Amino acid sequence: MNHFFRPATLLRSTLLGTAILGASLQAGAADLTVSITNLTRGVYFTPVLAGAHNPANALFSAGEAASANLQAMAEGGDIAGLSADLSAAGAVVVENPAGGMLQPGMSTSFSLNTDANAANTHLSLVAMMLPTNDGFVALNNMAIPATPGTYTYDLNAYDAGTEANDEIRGGGAPGTPGFPAPGPIDTSAGNNGTGVASNAEGYVHIHRNVLGDTDASGGVSDIDSVVHRWLNPVARVVITVN
Amino acid sequence: MTKSFRLNTLTRSLALISAAGLLAACNGSSHSDSSADTTDRMYQVAITNLTAGQPLSPVALVGHNSDYHAFTVGQASSVALEQLAEGGDNSALISEAGSHAGVYGTATASAPLAPGGTETLTLSVTAANSEDLKLTAVTMLVNTNDAITGLNGIDLSSLANGESLSMNTIGYDTGTEANSETAASIPGPAAGGEGFNADRDDIRDMVLMHSGVVTADGGLVDSALHEMHRWDNPITRMTITRIQ
Numbered sequence: 114m115n116h117f118f119r120p121a122t123l124l125r126s127t128l129l130g131t132a133i134l135g136a137s138l139q140a141g142a143a144d145l146t147v148s149i150t151n152l153t154r155g156v157y158f159t160p161v162l163a164g165a166h167n168p169a170n171a172l173f174s175a176g177e178a179a180s181a182n183l184q185a186m187a188e189g190g191d192i193a194g195l196s197a198d199l200s201a202a203g204a205v206v207v208e209n210p211a212g213g214m215l216q217p218g219m220s221t222s223f224s225l226n227t228d229a230n231a232a233n234t235h236l237s238l239v240a241m242m243l244p245t246n247d248g249f250v251a252l253n254n255m256a257i258p259a260t261p262g263t264y265t266y267d268l269n270a271y272d273a274g275t276e277a278n279d280e281i282r283g284g285g286a287p288g289t290p291g292f293p294a295p296g297p298i299d300t301s302a303g304n305n306g307t308g309v310a311s312n313a314e315g316y317v318h319i320h321r322n323v324l325g326d327t328d329a330s331g332g333v334s335d336i337d338s339v340v341h342r343w344l345n346p347v348a349r350v351v352i353t354v355n
Numbered sequence: 356m357t358k359s360f361r362l363n364t365l366t367r368s369l370a371l372i373s374a375a376g377l378l379a380a381c382n383g384s385s386h387s388d389s390s391a392d393t394t395d396r397m398y399q400v401a402i403t404n405l406t407a408g409q410p411l412s413p414v415a416l417v418g419h420n421s422d423y424h425a426f427t428v429g430q431a432s433s434v435a436l437e438q439l440a441e442g443g444d445n446s447a448l449i450s451e452a453g454s455h456a457g458v459y460g461t462a463t464a465s466a467p468l469a470p471g472g473t474e475t476l477t478l479s480v481t482a483a484n485s486e487d488l489k490l491t492a493v494t495m496l497v498n499t500n501d502a503i504t505g506l507n508g509i510d511l512s513s514l515a516n517g518e519s520l521s522m523n524t525i526g527y528d529t530g531t532e533a534n535s536e537t538a539a540s541i542p543g544p545a546a547g548g549e550g551f552n553a554d555r556d557d558i559r560d561m562v563l564m565h566s567g568v569v570t571a572d573g574g575l576v577d578s579a580l581h582e583m584h585r586w587d588n589p590i591t592r593m594t595i596t597r598i599q
């Protein structure tokens with residue numbers, strides 16, 4: 114089941130046949146370069162967490178409840194818990210390659226080498242999306258291609274299902290309503306919204322997008338419907354298998 | 356159900372085609388023989404407008420190598436692309452492509468493509484280096500400020516004669532015009548306003564994913580658009596068939 118909810122899918126025709134063969138030839142080790150681009154017009158990504166891991170150690174499964182550590186990432190951008198989960202499972206982990214938030218249109222890249230642990234055949238990548246209550250971008254438990262080459266994946270936005278999407282300013286600690294509004298969010302989001310009527314959904318799913326409004330000093334939402342909405346995909350990941 | 360989670364992806368049929376192509380190559384077919392040729396090729400591109408209320412401006416097709424880019428995500432749009440994205444006029448983009456050393460051929464539709472409509476264009480590429488042959492297709496969603504959709508350098512090098520591939524396309528915002536959605540700023544039939552304007556007043560002067568239109572029904576009071584002008588990805592389906 115999890116396989117069918119892969120957030121990203123192969124984009125380039127040149128590489129598709131290679132990937133099909135690669136999937137059946139899964140090797141145990143890989144030396145990768147990974148880049149991620151924020152494709153949105155007005156959504157910021159909090160520090161990215163990426164890891165090559167055993168496929169049994171997915172960070173989440175669509176349709177199932179989020180872990181407490183996924184919740185902390187999705188509601189406040191705190192990747193420490195998920196990073197510890199991956200490290201405990203012997204994963205190769207990269208934290209915060211962009212050195213802070215990844216702005217709209219910006220890219221960051223990093224290297225991953227799984228040679229030391231042949232069981233780390235799958236790649237995951239997550240970051241919170243701001244301004245949202247508990248939205249995040251993810252590449253979820255994707256089999257790393259074994260054949261050297263360049264592979265492109267488009268990533269979708271998920272809702273962790275842990276917090277009501279009231280769309281007003283608040284805090285990032287798990288269980289604290291509202292969204293945190295650091296620097297660029299503070300300047301682009303509205304104020305004094307009355308809050309969108311909503312409830313935590315209870316399970317991870319594809320995000321239905323923000324509602325927003327066009328009233329920067331009131332209305333139901335502190336999110337700007339012209340600036341902060343998105344349509345999937347929200348990020349593009351390019352993996353070069355060396 | 357599973358397919359509904361896929362956006363801008365190659366279809367299963369393409370996967371099968373590609374896999375078949377590889378198998379054929381393994382069996383010593385003409386696949387490897389054709390990889391070094393520089394013969395003329397022809398492609399039919401069938402385009403279906405999947406939206407409810409967004410006519411598409413005349414589609415521009417460019418056959419090219421990896422030196423040509425109609426646009427790059429995260430970078431500023433060219434003026435030629437801006438003219439297409441804001442006014443539906445592809446003449447500058449076609450003209451500039453035609454004089455680009457990395458371009459092997461161009462084609463354009465003669466009329467807009469209505470929602471639900473399908474058209475087929477033919478693209479001839481002259482003496483293409485088949486090891487590095489790519490296809491770009493660009494068209495404007497005319498009831499927007501500056502939304503486009505299309506294919507950005509899709510690789511055709513391994514598409515054998517008679518084979519086809521289908522792709523879904525997603526929407527980009529060229530970042531050249533604010534998404535005001537006002538009647539004065541949208542050239543399509545929903546508004547009848549201005550097309551190209553050289554001012555660049557969007558929140559970021561770069562090509563990014565389009566976030567959709569808010570519309571008057573969605574609370575943007577000055578918008579000339581209504582709920583039927585919204586869309587989700589994919590916006591078109593393009594089937595490319597090599598016929599020579």
